[in-house]
Structure formats: C-alpha cells, structure tokens
Amino acid sequence: MKKLKFKIILFGCIALALPGLQCTKLDAKVYTQIVNENFWQTPEQIAAGKSPAYAALQAVPGQSGVYWESEIGSDEMITPTRGGDWGDGGAWTNIFYHTETADNGFHGWAWDVIYGGVGKCNYIIYTLENLSPAPPTLKADLAEIKTLRSYFYYLGLDLFGNIPYVTNFKQDPTTVVNIPRAQVFDSLVADLNSNLPDLSTNISLSTYGKVTKYFAHSILAKLYLNAEIYTGTPKWQECINQCEAITAGGYTLTPNYFDNFRDAVQETSNENIFSVPFKANIMPAGGGNYINVSSIQFNNALLTFGQAGMGNNGMSTTQPFYSFYDTTSVYETRVVNGNTNVYRTFNDMRTGQFLIGQQFVKGITYPPHQNILYASSNTLPAGLPNSDPSAITIYDDQSQLPLAYFDTMKLISNPAPWFRMAGLRNIKYWPEPGGNIGDNISNDVPLFRYADILLMQAECEVRLGGDMADALKQVNDVRRRAYSGSTSHDWTMADLTLDNLYAERARELAWEMVRRQDMIRFGTFLKARTMPEKAPDPADKHTYLLPIPSAVILSNPNITQNPGY
Numbered sequence: 001m002k003k004l005k006f007k008i009i010l011f012g013c014i015a016l017a018l019p020g021l022q023c024t025k026l027d028a029k030v031y032t033q034i035v036n037e038n039f040w041q042t043p044e045q046i047a048a049g050k051s052p053a054y055a056a057l058q059a060v061p062g063q064s065g066v067y068w069e070s071e072i073g074s075d076e077m078i079t080p081t082r083g084g085d086w087g088d089g090g091a092w093t094n095i096f097y098h099t100e101t102a103d104n105g106f107h108g109w110a111w112d113v114i115y116g117g118v119g120k121c122n123y124i125i126y127t128l129e130n131l132s133p134a135p136p137t138l139k140a141d142l143a144e145i146k147t148l149r150s151y152f153y154y155l156g157l158d159l160f161g162n163i164p165y166v167t168n169f170k171q172d173p174t175t176v177v178n179i180p181r182a183q184v185f186d187s188l189v190a191d192l193n194s195n196l197p198d199l200s201t202n203i204s205l206s207t208y209g210k211v212t213k214y215f216a217h218s219i220l221a222k223l224y225l226n227a228e229i230y231t232g233t234p235k236w237q238e239c240i241n242q243c244e245a246i247t248a249g250g251y252t253l254t255p256n257y258f259d260n261f262r263d264a265v266q267e268t269s270n271e272n273i274f275s276v277p278f279k280a281n282i283m284p285a286g287g288g289n290y291i292n293v294s295s296i297q298f299n300n301a302l303l304t305f306g307q308a309g310m311g312n313n314g315m316s317t318t319q320p321f322y323s324f325y326d327t328t329s330v331y332e333t334r335v336v337n338g339n340t341n342v343y344r345t346f347n348d349m350r351t352g353q354f355l356i357g358q359q360f361v362k363g364i365t366y367p368p369h370q371n372i373l374y375a376s377s378n379t380l381p382a383g384l385p386n387s388d389p390s391a392i393t394i395y396d397d398q399s400q401l402p403l404a405y406f407d408t409m410k411l412i413s414n415p416a417p418w419f420r421m422a423g424l425r426n427i428k429y430w431p432e433p434g435g436n437i438g439d440n441i442s443n444d445v446p447l448f449r450y451a452d453i454l455l456m457q458a459e460c461e462v463r464l465g466g467d468m469a470d471a472l473k474q475v476n477d478v479r480r481r482a483y484s485g486s487t488s489h490d491w492t493m494a495d496l497t498l499d500n501l502y503a504e505r506a507r508e509l510a511w512e513m514v515r516r517q518d519m520i521r522f523g524t525f526l527k528a529r530t531m532p533e534k535a536p537d538p539a540d541k542h543t544y545l546l547p548i549p550s551a552v553i554l555s556n557p558n559i560t561q562n563p564g565y
Helices: 002-017 043-057 065-072 088-097 107-129 138-160 181-198 213-225 227-231 236-247 298-305 349-353 417-421 450-464 468-482 498-509 515-522 550-555
Strands: 272-276 329-336 339-346 372-376 445-449
Touching: 043 107, 043 138, 065 088, 065 107, 065 138, 065 515, 107 138, 107 550, 138 181, 138 213, 181 213, 181 227, 213 227, 213 236, 213 272, 213 445, 213 450, 227 515, 236 450, 272 450, 339 349, 349 498, 445 450, 450 468, 450 498, 468 498, 498 515
Parallel strands: none
Antiparallel strands: 272 445, 329 339, 339 372
16 A cells, blocks of 8 residues: 555654654654653643653554564464565565565564654653752652553563663663563563552543553553463453553443444543544544544445445454454345345444445444344445445445455455455444544544453453352453443353453454554464465474564664564
8 A cells, every 4th residue: 555655654754753762762852742840840741741742653553563573473363465465565464474574574664653752752751850840749740641641551561571671761872772572571570560559540531542550550561461471470450450550540331342442432431541532634644543443445435334435455354363363243124215225233243343244225223233234135336226225236446346344365366356355344433423523533542451450450360260150250340341231241161261261352342452462471372374375383482472673773772672583
C-alpha cells in the first residue's frame, strides 16, 4: 500500500530527528514545549505541559511498529501481499515469519515510538522537578508521568528485552548502555511501586485517558504475569495481588462487549481501565485509530458502513485462529421488499468482530454479532435498480468479483484476483457511519480492560493450583457476557485448563496487543503454523525478542545487539 508505506517513511524521518530517541541526545532542546518563566504556573499550563507524553502514547496502538510487531508476529493477524498491495519490501511478511533483521523491519519504528515516549516523559519530569516554586500537585504530577514512562519501558522490555533504562533527562549519552532484561524488570517494578501512593484512584470522565493508580496496577500485573519469561522466576501470586487491587477499584464488565470499542460509548465503559483517546486525522499518530481501517476492503467500508475514503484491504485473520471461536449461530429468514433474506446472529457475540462470507450494502448494523445479512435472493450488483438496497451484493472494486471473505489462506502472497478476498476482516472497533476522516476513525483503544484482568487472575490461580472456584467464576463472568448473559456455556471445573484459558484469551482479546505475549508465555510462539505455512522458529528462542535496530547501535556503540541477530 503506497499510502501506508509513505506514512512509515515519513514517521521514521521525523523520529530520527527528534531529541531523546535512540538515547543519543538526552539533553537536547525540545521545541514542542513552551519553556519560560511565564509557563508551568497554573494547573491548566501544567496539564498542557504534560500533554506531549500522552500524545506520544497515541503512536503505540494507533498506527505504529509497536502495534504491528505485537499483532502480526502472533497467529491472530497477517498482512498478505495481494497483487501489488501491501508488499512494502517484504516488511509485513518478515514480521509474520519472524525473519526480521537488525537492518530490515518495523522494529525500528517500534523502538522510535517507545523511546520517543520515554524522551518526552523524561523531559517533562526534569522540567517539573526544577520548577520554582514547586506546584502543590508536584508529587502527583511526577508520579503520573513516571508511571506513563514505565508503560513505555514495559513495551520495550516485552519486545526488545535488554534495553537502555534512562530516567535522567540530562544523562550523558556516552554513558547509556542497555542492561539485562531482568534488571529492567526490577527497575520497573520498583519505580511503579514507589509512585503508586501518589496516583489518583478517581475513575470518572475527568480521568478518562489519564494515568491512575489502576493503570499502574495493570502494568505491574502484566509484568508479574510474564515474569518467568522476563526474569526466569514466576510471580503468579504477585500478579493475583495486582489483579485483586484492580478489582477493588470497582471495575465491572460492560454488558455489550462491543461498547468497549465504540466511539463515544467507550467513555461510559466501566470495564476499560485505560484507553488511548483518538480523534480522526489528528496528529501526531498519523491520524486516528487505523486498526480496522487497515483491514476491511474499500467498497465494504463505503457501502456497508458508510465510511468514505477508507478501507485498505490489508490485515486479516485466517482459519487456525478463527477456529478458536464459537461460530454456532441462530439463522432467521425474512421476506423484505420481495427479497428472501437470511439473517445470522452469533451465539458468542465476540465472533461477530470478524467479517466472513458475502458482504452486502448496509448488511451489518450495530452490534455486529446480530442480524447480519447472511444471504439474499437478490443478487443484482450495486448500482442497478432494486427494491431492497440493503440486500445489494457488494463487489470488490478492483477484481469485480463478489466481495466474499474466506478464512483459508495457504500463501502469504498471491496476485490472483480472488486472493483479494482471502482472510477474515476485523470490525472490533466499530466503523461508525460517517465517523471517519479519510482513512482514520475516532474509536479509542483500550490498553487495559477488566476482562483481561479477570482472565489473568484465573490463569495465575490455575498455574498455582490456588483458588480454583474463584478462577472458575472469573472465567464464567467473561463467558456469560460473551453469550449475552446466558449460563448455558459456563465452564465446569474440568474445563478450567491452561489450554482452554489460552483459547479463551484468544476469543476475548483479539487484536488488543496481547497475543504475541500470550503465545510466548504458553509456549506456542516457536511452533510451526499453517494457513499460511510458517516453519518453526529456532529452538534458541532468540525470536522471543526483536533485534535492536542497527541505527541505534551505530549511533551508540555502547548498545549491544540481542543474541541471535
């Protein structure tokens, strides 16, 4: 896709020019801030001064190497090359196959996003610490930005492992080195715990999209959940403790799964612990939320959802991952304006996030798991006179074939016209009709959800052989929500296994930047995969970590490469 490729190159050029990135100019001037004796004086000015750190966070899930590396490196997302689309020098293919090198891949983009955020946080912390007189909110302001910095470092720890851990904006760049992963882990845990007492416990619209105590607990929970991978020592009970602290905050599951991801409705969710706010086409993230924009096809976006100028026919899901989902459905036949239409409702509402089969004009309404137009006696192509516009078959804009998505993808690259429909497309972030600008939408992206916390705690209880009754209740709470309150799909104690939890996390958390991490923790990341075929990774496990970009090492010889690259 030429459009996306251009954005990547542009961002890379900007990133290399920014101070603080790649830990080479930690004391450089920052021109995105107003620094003078008349600023940082009022609460409003301090809030404005902290805002660049949050703006940097938008680049994580909006459209960046962090998101793509986390998703396409797993089994839940693939970006095939369809004719001349999405080739980009093999960049997407290399992520899926785990064949990126230090010189080739989107990991450099991911590194720049992470250290761009770290650099902004360190600058803001330095500025706050040197204000005279100190504002009365200083301790809370510092705890907020230090915790946000910890999130960026958590991403670096997870993806790159052995990274520089710099907390002083004025540190001499020649002294910066990358330290062992376990040491980064210990530093993060200590920093998060030291800032917890000064973080807000307020959960309201006033703290939406802002760091709270529960954001810090969520980072700690993730660190402890994966501690055995990060340090060699499991910390399941410590993870449970953090999950219980989050539960004490009063979070609950939103009755409609999709309300957690729908623009405007998201702010009322009592499930989303922390969400990154987006507004279509607002920088610096290259625009708004790009997740489902990159997935669905152009005519599908326009004619089904009323989204003009979007739909890049890219990221998809294939049969092996889709097989985790319960596709059992209720079908209803209705005669509408002379057409015999069949409508489908999935029993598990989460399955409705994937588009499969023939697409129709206005054939899907919110929420997308129910009343899906599945088949129609009307087969006239779009544009011809018809008594029921909602039943008009959509055609692919390039191949002119019926736009019918299928889940079998035996090759990752294929120029055949029918291959444009290969792969299931995702609409988890509901494409609000008319709610986009260009190829971006305004749906916020949750980084932490209470459903994930419940499943994390249940997993740790199973691994410890702990409170299995509580673990079963937590999983069934998530499953009952998925089945619209029905208890008929509850698990029994015999169902409470790690294999089943692995599958349940796939169903609940698809395309939320957790799958790669889950696969590593459950021991499936290195294995061979099918559709498309992927050979097993080397047994040395070096692909658990991404290579440190060559540009980083060239700019600072003190930085050492990860093993195996």
